[in-house]
Amino acid sequence: MNINKIHHVAIICSDYEKSKNFYVNILGFKSIEETYRKERDSYKLDLEVGDFGQLELFSFNNPPERPSYPEARGLRHLAFEVDDIEKSVKELEDNGVKVEPVRIDEVTGKKFTFFEDPDKLPLELYEK
Incomplete structure (x- = not known):
């Protein structure tokens, strides 16, 4: 196997609009494409990170919380x-x-x- 680079990192947001504002307007990532997926009632926003990476922001209804502190596995x-x-x-x-x-x-x-x-x-x- 010859992996070239990390292509993207996906993030599930609890408040899609709030996260979209944070990553686009505060961190300054450029929007590549925003897609509404009707079957999931979910948005997906592809963001450009520099010249080589992407972030994907997802909205899902009631996603479970992920433990962070104390530091969790993952x-x-x-x-x-x-x-x-x-x-x-x-x-x-x-x-x-x-x-x-x-x-x-x-x-x-x-x-x-x-x-x-x-x-x-x-x-x-x-x-x-």
Whole structure:
């Protein structure tokens, strides 16, 4: 098997419009295509992340909650690379997003921080 890259990450939202606003208007991801699936009464929004990745946002009626804290087994967090972490943190905070203090990765020496999406999905900014 020869896997080239991660194609997309799918996120099920509790409030589709709130999450759509967060990922499009606050994080700045470009909408590729939005699809309403009548048979599921569900929306799917494909978002462009940089030049090589995609996020898919889904709406479902009454999705079950996923435990996050204390850390549960499974996906720990989703990380996004940025050029200037301080500028990115300020943009998030200016939009009312609570951001943890910036830390330094002990292995790489790079700056990083964590914040949450509207469903408390742990997200990370990692400086290039």
